[in-house]
Amino acid sequence: MDAVTFVDLADQPYCYLRTTGRRSGRPHTIEIWFAAVDARLYLISGGGDRSDWVRNLQADASACVRIGDQELRVGARAPSRTRWSGRVPLPCCTPSTAAR
Secondary structure, three states, rough: OOHHHHHHHOOOOEEEEEOOOOOOOEEEEEEEOEEEEOOOEEEEOHHHOOOOHHHHHHOOOEEEEEEEEEEEEEEOOOOOOOOOOOOOOEEEEEOOOOOO
């Protein structure tokens, strides 16, 4: 999946994010809203950095995202506040270099 596919899939109402539990080590999948911007997916966390899925990504940034019938491995990070002009940053995912 490349940046064009992210944009092509942006009309989907949500995606599924699979993270690794920071305590249990087990996979956790959630349904979550997202936005596709450039080559990135921005995931919307109503709980900010208190959400379990955000804490899981802080502990292990590798995850999988499924949008429609497309799934890929991603690496997550918090975007810089500078890019977002002081607005609260949302965790974002970019395609991983790992095999899909």
